[in-house]
Structure formats: C-alpha cells, structure tokens
Amino acid sequence: MDFTLTDAQRDLAGLTAEIAGKLVTAERQRELDSAPDRFDDRLWSALAAAGVLGAALPEPAGGGFGLLEQMSVLRELGRHVAAVPYQTSIVGAADTLAEFGDTTQRELARRAGAGETILGVALAEAENWDPAQPTTTAVADGPSWLLTGTKITVPFAALTSHLLVTAGTAAGPALFLVETGAPGVTVTRELVVDESAQSQVDFAAAAAQPVGPLDRGTEAIGRLLARLSVGIAATQLGTLERGLELVSEYARERIQFDRPIGSFQAVAQRLADAYIDVQGLRLTMWQAAWRLAAGLPAEAEVHTAKFWAADAGHRVSHTIVHVHGGVGIDTDHIVQRYFTAAKHNEFALGGATDHLRGLGTILADVPA
Known part of the structure; x- marks a missing residue:
C-alpha cells in the first residue's frame, strides 16, 4: 500500500x-x-x-x-x-x-x-449486536414500502431531512430512505455520556424508498458499515492525537518534587505506550481506508482498524485523564471532552470484543 x-x-x-x-x-x-x-x-x-x-x-x-x-x-x-x-x-x-x-x-x-x-444514518438497535442483520422490517405496499422498527443512538436525527435506514425484507437486508418528518416517524432525543446529538427513532409503517436493487442490499450495507467503521477510526485518530499532545504538554509543565512529572518513569512509560497505541491506530486506519478506496478486499483490515480505535482509544483516553491527575476529572477541563469523545468512538459500531470476534471468524475461515 x-x-x-x-x-x-x-x-x-x-x-x-x-x-x-x-x-x-x-x-x-x-x-x-x-x-x-x-x-x-x-x-x-x-x-x-x-x-x-x-x-x-x-x-x-x-x-x-x-x-x-x-x-x-x-x-x-x-x-x-x-x-x-x-x-x-x-x-x-x-x-x-x-x-x-x-x-x-x-x-x-x-x-x-x-x-x-443534512442526512442521517440509522443503524443501531437495542439488543441487536449485528447492524448487518437488522430487526427493523420493510414490507412492500403496492409500489411503495412501509418500515417498522426502532433505531437507537441515531446521530443528529432531529436535524436531518432524511434517514438512511437498514431493514430486513423477504429478499434479505436492504437500505431504505425515509423522510424524518413523515407520518409514522417519531424522533426522541437521548441523553448520552458525551452529550452528542443522539436520538431514538421509531418507525410505525413509515413510507420508505429502497436505495438500489434489493438484491444488492447486503453489498450496500456492507459498504456502508465498512466506511463508517473506518470513519470512526479516523475520527478517533484525530481525537487521540490531540489528546496525547495535551497530556504531553501538561507532563512537561506540571512540576512535582521540583521535577516535571513527565520525567518520572511511570508517567513516561504510560505516555510512551500511548504514543505506540496512536501509531498503531494510524497504521491500521490508513491501511483499511487505502484498501477500501482501491476496491480491494478489506473486511479483516476494517475489523482491525476499528479494534485499534476501540482498544487503543480506551487506554489512551484513560492515560490522558490519569496523568492530568485531579484536574483530569474536572468536567470543565478540556481533556474531559477528549475523554468522552474517545469513549463514544470506542463503542460506536461495536467495541473491541465485537471486532475481534469478526476478525476471528475471518481467520477461522482461512484454509490452513
């Protein structure tokens, strides 16, 4: 690459x-x-x-x-x-x-x-850990389709004109376009840890338009999920890079026992580990993005990138807060924004365990 x-x-x-x-x-x-x-x-x-x-x-x-x-x-x-x-x-x-x-x-x-x-994407469902197999359903009603189900943590749903929704049909999973303000669509704002704009969206026989042929539904959903997963990894990369810069600056400036705390071995080791984690995320994210952009098989690379976004995101975000000490837990301090953003990115579209399972499935199917 x-x-x-x-x-x-x-x-x-x-x-x-x-x-x-x-x-x-x-x-x-x-x-x-x-x-x-x-x-x-x-x-x-x-x-x-x-x-x-x-x-x-x-x-x-x-x-x-x-x-x-x-x-x-x-x-x-x-x-x-x-x-x-x-x-x-x-x-x-x-x-x-x-x-x-x-x-x-x-x-x-x-x-x-x-x-x-503004357009939106509605993927997540309660108690359903596989966004590629939605429990929301779409049934044909003459020339149109009716969508029924509930999506949770839909970003910016209250601000969108249309939502792209995954739903199951008799022919398999597919993507549908729904007007957010149409009859049968109810948007309820949710309170989440990072205070981002998230909503639950309920569909009660809401009019929907299929996006692409139904026999390409699995392909369209797979492409969408892959790009969003790598997109979360890219966002996480920027968040962790800046968070690491902030904590490194603090470690150089914070004096304890007449020395910058960054000179203490334990602090230096945690910052070094965080640096390695960020480099790992950078490598895997660009590898997955490049393969997707080149039209090459990238399922394993996408799982790997999102795993690093989650696993490294967990470690680095906690390092950022811990090294800051008492000010790190102050919700008014800037590092709290990076901590909560990193935690959101950690779990969006599946945490580390979910993507390790996906990667394991791929590896298990490879002939010895």
Whole structure:
C-alpha cells in the first residue's frame, strides 16, 4: 500500500483544520453544551461554503474525490472534537446515495454535499449486536414500502431531512430512505455520556424508498458499515492525537518534587505506550481506508482498524485523564471532552470484543 497523502488529502485536511481552529473555541464548546442538539451550525456552514462537505463525494454529487479525502477531513474534525455530522451525512448517507441511489436520491446527495440539507444514518438497535442483520422490517405496499422498527443512538436525527435506514425484507437486508418528518416517524432525543446529538427513532409503517436493487442490499450495507467503521477510526485518530499532545504538554509543565512529572518513569512509560497505541491506530486506519478506496478486499483490515480505535482509544483516553491527575476529572477541563469523545468512538459500531470476534471468524475461515 501507499502511505503517501494525495494533494487533495493535504489540502482538505489543511482547510478543515484552519476553519475548525478558528471556530471551535472553548467558549463555543461551552455554548453548545446548553443547546438542545449539540450541533455547531457555524462550523457546518463554513465547511459547506468552503466546499469541504461536497469535495470528497463522487461526481456529479460532489467534487469527485473519495474515501481517503473523507478520512483526512474526519481526522481533523476529531482533533477538534467538532460537533458536526460529516461522518453520517457525507461519509455515510450522501456517499451511499451517490453510489447506489436513483436520480432523485443522487440529487439529495448533492444537496447534502452543498450543505443545503443534512442526512442521517440509522443503524443501531437495542439488543441487536449485528447492524448487518437488522430487526427493523420493510414490507412492500403496492409500489411503495412501509418500515417498522426502532433505531437507537441515531446521530443528529432531529436535524436531518432524511434517514438512511437498514431493514430486513423477504429478499434479505436492504437500505431504505425515509423522510424524518413523515407520518409514522417519531424522533426522541437521548441523553448520552458525551452529550452528542443522539436520538431514538421509531418507525410505525413509515413510507420508505429502497436505495438500489434489493438484491444488492447486503453489498450496500456492507459498504456502508465498512466506511463508517473506518470513519470512526479516523475520527478517533484525530481525537487521540490531540489528546496525547495535551497530556504531553501538561507532563512537561506540571512540576512535582521540583521535577516535571513527565520525567518520572511511570508517567513516561504510560505516555510512551500511548504514543505506540496512536501509531498503531494510524497504521491500521490508513491501511483499511487505502484498501477500501482501491476496491480491494478489506473486511479483516476494517475489523482491525476499528479494534485499534476501540482498544487503543480506551487506554489512551484513560492515560490522558490519569496523568492530568485531579484536574483530569474536572468536567470543565478540556481533556474531559477528549475523554468522552474517545469513549463514544470506542463503542460506536461495536467495541473491541465485537471486532475481534469478526476478525476471528475471518481467520477461522482461512484454509490452513
């Protein structure tokens, strides 16, 4: 594989970092804490105006760049713990509609890339650990479809115009597009640890449109889950990189017994372990992203990247808080934002154990 970043990756990452660096301030973060939905509309509008949102969508929905460029944007958003739905609206819904949707659905993807609407992805279900096998159902009703079921922790659902929903049909799992404000759709905000905008969405015979042919449903869901999993790993990479920078700065500045605490062996070892963890996540994330972008088999690499996002995320996030000592548990301190964001990324779309099981299944099927 080639680890060299493309010009578009560097440019989009730099532009995203510049915009987020100006707008995502401590004061703005505190302001968002009291909002009904933790959504940074100023940052989202600025990213749209700069062309960041649509740049990495396939033509004609966007600028024609792809997954690697999307991961570069997500990494920068993770570094700023930015409260915007780039992962779900662009990487998830818009990219999938551009690939599998009909003309109308592709136009919706273009509008999302232009910042004219926000799309969402509804995957998780209570007591169902396999998003590829949904318990939500869709049944044909003449030329249309009716969707019934419940999805939990749907990001930014209250702000979306449409949701991309996984559902089971007589022909197998498939993707459906549902208007969030349509009859039979109920959105209830949920309270989660990192205070991000999450909702439960109930579907009661809600009108839905299939996305792509039903016989390609498993393919579409697999592609969506793979890209979202690597997207979480990219976001986690940015979050842990910045968190490690913060704790390293603190370890150099905090004096105890007339010495910086970073000079103590136990602290230095934990920081060194955290550095290795971040490097492992960086390697596995880019490996999975590159293989997906190149159209190569990447199931094992995706599981590996998400495992590192979860396992390394757990260790590094706790190191960030522990080395900060008493101030690390202060919910007003900046490291708490990185801690809770890392914990969210750890469990989104499955924790470490879930992806180890997936990886083990793949390895067990390999002939000796």
